[in-house]
Structures are given as structure tokens and as C-alpha cells.
Amino acid sequence: MLCEWKSLCVNMGTFLWTTLVCFFSGIYCFENLSRRNTTVLELSSTYDGHGVTLANDGDLALKEWYCSHTDPNRPKAWLQVDLGQSYSISNVKIYYRTEDSWKQYRFRQFYLDVSEFPATTSNTSQRTRCYTDNTTEQYLPPNIIDMPCQQTARYVIVETTYDAPEDNPTTGAMLEICEIEIYENECETGRYGDDCRPCWGCQSCDIKSGLCDCPDTCYNQMCDKSSGQCIFGCQTGYWDFNCSSSCSQNCLNRNCSITNGTCDTCIRGRYGDTCHKMCSPGCVSQSCDRQSGACSDGCRPYWAGEYCDTCDSSHYGPTCSETCSINCKNGCRPDNGDCLDCVEGMFGSKCNKTCGPGCVYGCDQFTGQCTCKQGSQNDSCVDIGFTGKGGCNVYKCISYLPFYLFLYLKECNPDYYGVLCDKQCSPNCNRGTCSANNETCDSVCKCNNITKLNVQDCPDICNNKICDKLNGYCTFGCQTGYWDFTCSSSCSENCLNRNCSFSNGTCDTCIRGRYGDTCDDMCSPGCVSQSCDRQSGACSDGCKPYWAGEYCDSM
Known part of the structure; x- marks a missing residue:
């Protein structure tokens, strides 16, 4: 019951005076x-x-x-x-x-x-x-x-x-x-009775009886007074037995299941039980499968994948609007545009750097290192600046000629060999002449040394240590781990068991986690079992958890 002093308490205008007057009067005053x-x-x-x-x-x-x-x-x-x-x-x-x-x-x-x-x-x-x-x-x-x-x-x-x-x-x-x-x-919301007991089964109830208030969110505002359960269901936009929970704003027309809040249908661009997940921006019409999120009508231009959540092999960037470098081979990474591989003769993350002019079969994509042609040296195979020392035939080796002409014009005197023509051919060669690359005799050996030259002059890496004495080519191929006609080149350490093609060094098979002709490229760490396609690098067995894309290279 309200105290008779209520008007006096209100007119004093402050909470402090209200409290003091009501306290000293011994009567409870409700707040206005x-x-x-x-x-x-x-x-x-x-x-x-x-x-x-x-x-x-x-x-x-x-x-x-x-x-x-x-x-x-x-x-x-x-x-x-x-x-x-x-x-x-x-x-x-x-x-x-x-x-x-x-x-x-x-x-x-x-x-x-x-x-x-x-x-x-x-x-x-x-x-x-x-x-x-x-x-x-x-x-x-x-x-x-x-x-x-x-x-x-x-x-x-x-x-x-x-x-x-x-x-x-x-x-x-x-x-x-x-x-x-x-x-x-006297009791706060959600309590009732002289001792302000909690309402049972509902958020608010009658202050005296404890019977539940039927919320406006109940259809026709009708509910079971003892439990608070809405009798005819909820108004649009609400769910739960007492209609106290709101349907997600991403439910179409705010319609959802009264039992668990699952949306009947999602608004455009959303998916999931409560439509809280977004379809990929790469989906045509922002339309995707309600459960999986896979794009229903395919991908917009330059996007790829079942979920259209990565770029195609020629584009990159957050909106897949950037074009990969023309020097990229097999496309580029969708996140930053780094080339997966370079066309021959180029290197660098964007393949915008040129390999050394003396490189054979191009160079390493990241370091620029390569196998050199004769007349070039160091990691990048640059011109060594040949000056015609020792046994150089100065008429065929002129230092001021361009490097690419120098490769074809260089010739040593008949009894010298080597890059600088400063090494003498074996005295056991008939007429004293040998190959400019090594001391293999150009023609026949002197008769009294034929046995020695037929066997010991061929390198150990030739099968059976047998080679053609005229050009140094290994007659029966190379030992495991080597290739080229003279078996002077090593197979990549990424070739399985170091086996590669005798003619071009291409690996027969890559070790796990590698791909490419010489297995120099690494499969994405997101690939299951580190297994990927030998040519493209696409993951063979799908992606590890939380990775996505054909190459499993995005999170």
C-alpha cells in the first residue's frame, strides 16, 4: 500500500529527501x-x-x-x-x-x-x-x-x-x-510476493500471484499463466516456448522455427541454420547453397572453386581483379600474385627478372641460380670476360665481341683445352689434340696407350665408364643421379631416388611434397599428405582442415 506521504516525497524533488522522509516516518515510499x-x-x-x-x-x-x-x-x-x-x-x-x-x-x-x-x-x-x-x-x-x-x-x-x-x-x-x-x-522485474521470490518459468509475472505475464510477442498475447508458454505460437520475428528470443535479422521476413530459431529461408547472400554465414563475394547473384555455402549459380568472372572463394589461375587480389604476370607459368597465387612458376629465362616472385645469358634451361625461380653454358661462371652464369690466355686461338676468341657471339667463336689451339684454354691435352692423344671441354682425344689414341685411354679417360659417372672418344658422350648413359650427354649434370635432389631423364634432367618422379619438371616447386602446406599434382601443384587428396582452394593455399 502506498504511503500517505507519497505526494510530499515527490514534491521534495530529490531522491535523497524522499529516502530521508520515508525512512524517518517508518513507511515505505515507492519511487516515481x-x-x-x-x-x-x-x-x-x-x-x-x-x-x-x-x-x-x-x-x-x-x-x-x-x-x-x-x-x-x-x-x-x-x-x-x-x-x-x-x-x-x-x-x-x-x-x-x-x-x-x-x-x-x-x-x-x-x-x-x-x-x-x-x-x-x-x-x-x-x-x-x-x-x-x-x-x-x-x-x-x-x-x-x-x-x-x-x-x-x-x-x-x-x-x-x-x-x-x-x-x-x-x-x-x-x-x-x-x-x-x-x-x-517493491520487487524488481522478474520477482513477486512479499519476499520477492523469482517468477517461475517466465521473465516477468504478477507481483502478487506470480502468474506469468503474457508477453506481447505471444500470438494474440495468450499464454499459459503457470509456465509462460505461448499458446498459439509467436509473433513474426520471435521464437522459443515463451517467444522471448528474436529470429536472426538474416532470416527472410524474420521467419524462423519456434523450437530452435532456425531460419525458414535466408536473405540473399547468407547461409547456415541461422543464416549467420556469408556467401562468397565471388558467387553469381550472391546465391549459395543453404547448408554448404557452395555457389548455386556458379562464379563471377575471375573467381574459381566450388565456393567461388579463390581466384582463377590468371588473377589474384581480394576481388580477383588483378592479372597475374605474363611471365607466370601455370598461374599465380590468388592472395599476392606470386607466380607458381616462371616461363624459361625469367625468375623472381613475379617472374620479372631475367636469368643470366649463360644459363642452360633457364634458372631457379627464387635465386636465379642455374647450370652454365661453357664460357660462363658463378651462380648466375654471367660472361667471365674471356681474354684469350694460354692456348687460345686469338683469331677465334676475341675479348671485345658480345658474349653470345663469344660462345660460338671461342676455340682453343689444338693441344689445349678448358674454359681459359690454359690446360694441355694428354700427350697420349694422336696429333696432341683434344676436346675443348675436357682432355678427351679428338681422334685416335697413340697405339701404345689405347687401353688406358679407352677406359680411364671416360668419367666414372658414365655407365660402365665407357664413352665416345671423339665427343665425350657416355655410350651407355649415366650412373644414377646424373644426366646430359657427358653425364656432367646432376639430377635434382628432389627427384625420387635421384632418377631423372638422361636428355633433359626432368625427374621421373618427385619426392613427397614437391612438383614441377625438376620437382623444385613445393606443394602447399595445406595439402593432405603433402601430395599434389606433378604438373599444376593442385592438391591430390584435398585440403587439411581450415585450408581452401584448388591449391589449398588460402585459409
Whole structure:
């Protein structure tokens, strides 16, 4: 029961004075929620400067200039109090305008509602009615009225559609409220009874009985009072047995299952049970499978994969709008455009650097190192600047000629060999002449040394150590791990068992985790079992968890 000192407590204007007076009087005083700083009042319309702030300024005068006033000629008039959040309300008290010459006939047949929705978006079927005035034309309602309203709500709405006949010729519904006071229960929202026990089975309940309040989100606002379960299901946009959970905003038309909140259908561009996942931006029309996210209508230009979440082999970048370098072989990485391999003669991450002019079969993509032609040296096979030392035939080896001509014009004197023509051929060669690359005799050996030259002059890496004495070519191929006609080149260490083609050094098979002709390229770390296609590098057995794309090179 409210204390008799309530008006005195309110008029003191501060919470401190309210507490002190009520404490020393020994009586419990409820707080007037309408006077809180967080409370906002609103009128349906305002007449001649009589604004809504006059209805909660603490002044209880009932004359015209102390009261709020709505416009005439309107079919409906209302005053709304927004408490900012839901409160357990005890009662509402209204002070209505009255004067000797002006009675409260416009106050007839008003009604008092509470709701979780504002007056501008709700109708009476979505509210809970606390009070209805049934005064007829011959009588007047009290101008000060205190109404019980044991409800939990955020909005308190005073509304009327009554057109008083005394206003003729003025027409329309009007309100003239001088002050409105809203008091909360001793128990906070979600509790009831003298000892403020928790509501059972619902978020809010009757402050005395503990029976559940049927929320506005219940269809027709009907529920089982003992459990709070909505009888006819939920309003659109809500789910759960008491319709207290909201459907995802990504559900089409906010429609979802009442049992688990699963969306009936997703809005465009979303997938998953609650449509919380986004289709790839590479999907045509942003349309993808509801469960898997695979693009339903294929990929937009330059995108690839089942989910259109990576770029095709010729493009890269976050929107796949950047073009891979023309020097890329087999495409480039979709994230940064680094080439998977380079065309012959180029190297670098973007294949924008040129291999040394003396490289045989191109060079390493990352270091630029290569196998050199004769007349070139160091890792990049550059011109050594031949000057015709030792046994150089100066007519065929001229230092100022361009390097590419030098390779074809260089020739040693008949009894010399080597890059600098500074090594003498074996004295066992007939006529003393030998190959410019090594000391293999150009023609026949001297007869008394034929056995020695036929066997020991061929390198150990020739099979059976047998070679052609005229050109140094190994007659029966190379030992394992070597290739080229003279078996002077090593197979890549990435070739399985170091086996490679005798003619060009291409690996027969790559060791695990490598691919490419000479197995120099590494499979993506995202490949299952580090296994990928020998030519393209695409993962053979799919991707490890959390990796994606044909090459499993993106997260």
C-alpha cells in the first residue's frame, strides 16, 4: 500500500529527501519513475505551447497553463511515458485539468495501457489494459485518479478517442494532463510476493500471484499463466516456448522455427541454420547453397572453386581483379600474385627478372641460380670476360665481341683445352689434340696407350665408364643421379631416388611434397599428405582442415 506521504516525497524533488522522509516516518515510499532522468514523455500533438514536460515537472497545479494539452480536431490523443527499460509497475496516478469554469469532460472514457512497444508502432491488441474509464455524458470522471497497474512494461500509454459533445463546435479527442506519476513495485522485474521470490518459468509475472505475464510477442498475447508458454505460437520475428528470443535479422521476413530459431529461408547472400554465414563475394547473384555455402549459380568472372572463394589461375587480389604476370607459368597465387612458376629465362616472385645469358634451361625461380653454358661462371652464369690466355686461338676468341657471339667463336689451339684454354691435352692423344671441354682425344689414341685411354679417360659417372672418344658422350648413359650427354649434370635432389631423364634432367618422379619438371616447386602446406599434382601443384587428396582452394593455399 502506498504511503500517505507519497505526494510530499515527490514534491521534495530529490531522491535523497524522499529516502530521508520515508525512512524517518517508518513507511515505505515507492519511487516515481516518471521523474527519472532516463524517462522520456511524448504527446501525440501539442496545443499552443502546452508541451509534454508540464506533465512530469512535479507541479501539481491543475490550471490550464500548468498542464500539457494535445491539439483539437484529431481522432485520437495520447500521452506516452517511456521508462527506458521494463519495470515492475505498481500503480499510475493522473492529475487532470479542472477549473471552476472548465470541467474534465474531455477525460471521459480514456484508457491506460502498458506495453513493450511505443504508441506509434503498437495498437491496443498488442498492449495490456490496466484501466478503462466508463464515464458517460451525464457524469464526470475524477480529475485525480490513482489506478492499480500490476504489470511489467517499458511504456505507459494514456489514450482516448472520446469526442466530448461539450466542445461543440470544436471536435476531436483531446487530453489535458497536468501531472502523471508512475510507481514501481517493491520487487524488481522478474520477482513477486512479499519476499520477492523469482517468477517461475517466465521473465516477468504478477507481483502478487506470480502468474506469468503474457508477453506481447505471444500470438494474440495468450499464454499459459503457470509456465509462460505461448499458446498459439509467436509473433513474426520471435521464437522459443515463451517467444522471448528474436529470429536472426538474416532470416527472410524474420521467419524462423519456434523450437530452435532456425531460419525458414535466408536473405540473399547468407547461409547456415541461422543464416549467420556469408556467401562468397565471388558467387553469381550472391546465391549459395543453404547448408554448404557452395555457389548455386556458379562464379563471377575471375573467381574459381566450388565456393567461388579463390581466384582463377590468371588473377589474384581480394576481388580477383588483378592479372597475374605474363611471365607466370601455370598461374599465380590468388592472395599476392606470386607466380607458381616462371616461363624459361625469367625468375623472381613475379617472374620479372631475367636469368643470366649463360644459363642452360633457364634458372631457379627464387635465386636465379642455374647450370652454365661453357664460357660462363658463378651462380648466375654471367660472361667471365674471356681474354684469350694460354692456348687460345686469338683469331677465334676475341675479348671485345658480345658474349653470345663469344660462345660460338671461342676455340682453343689444338693441344689445349678448358674454359681459359690454359690446360694441355694428354700427350697420349694422336696429333696432341683434344676436346675443348675436357682432355678427351679428338681422334685416335697413340697405339701404345689405347687401353688406358679407352677406359680411364671416360668419367666414372658414365655407365660402365665407357664413352665416345671423339665427343665425350657416355655410350651407355649415366650412373644414377646424373644426366646430359657427358653425364656432367646432376639430377635434382628432389627427384625420387635421384632418377631423372638422361636428355633433359626432368625427374621421373618427385619426392613427397614437391612438383614441377625438376620437382623444385613445393606443394602447399595445406595439402593432405603433402601430395599434389606433378604438373599444376593442385592438391591430390584435398585440403587439411581450415585450408581452401584448388591449391589449398588460402585459409
